[in-house]
Amino acid sequence: MSNTGIATDETSRLIASNKVEGTAVYNNQGEKLGSIHNFMVDKLSGRVEYAVLSFGGLFGMGGDYYPLPWDVLTYDTGQGGYVVNLDRAVLEKAPRYTSQNEPSFDRDYGREVHGYYGVDYPY
């Protein structure tokens, strides 16, 4: 639908899900916040509901996963990574889970996560 920024780098408009892991996430100050662990995709609509950010031990807390609603992320072709307008302090208090403690991703959880970041939850 939107062509913004696509024409100049059309061949990399799409990204393979199996190459997403490890993609860097920066904030607006250019600080690397972490990297993408995976995408959580709505099986029915094909929309990516969350890009799950892994802190990867940045704070000595390796293994924490932070689901970020897609609309919180912006892809920055210049930086070659995703940008999220968040302070680290905000992220440190954000909903998170570990691999031993995965949420059910039900609607209550969706509302909690989207509410934390102040974006609409469509379900």
Add this chain to the structure above:
Amino acid sequence: MSNTGIATDETSRLIASNKVEGTAVYNNQGEKLGSIHNFMVDKLSGRVEYAVLSFGGLFGMGGDYYPLPWDVLTYDTGQGGYVVNLDRAVLEKAPRYTSQNEPSFDRDYGREVHGYYGVDYPY
């Protein structure tokens, strides 16, 4: 947006991109056509543009990848897999590539693939 079929199995409404690989794809006759190799995701919109089907040697042609426009797929919670309304004969003539021969996924390719399956290409 759509709630169809979600309420009964809400916890599995989302699928992790890193768990998508190997998900079965069936046709309407219940024949297994292959499995999902990966998703090709639009970095900007977060929409899955293609689910890439791997034939996995069903026809002795292992390693061929068939990008299926998302709208061609239906997730069948009963079968626990994706269903695509295609005869194998149609799929055998469909646009494909190998790991040695990945397309650029530019607009011409998008038009070709979507055109083959008779679905709109939004770009």
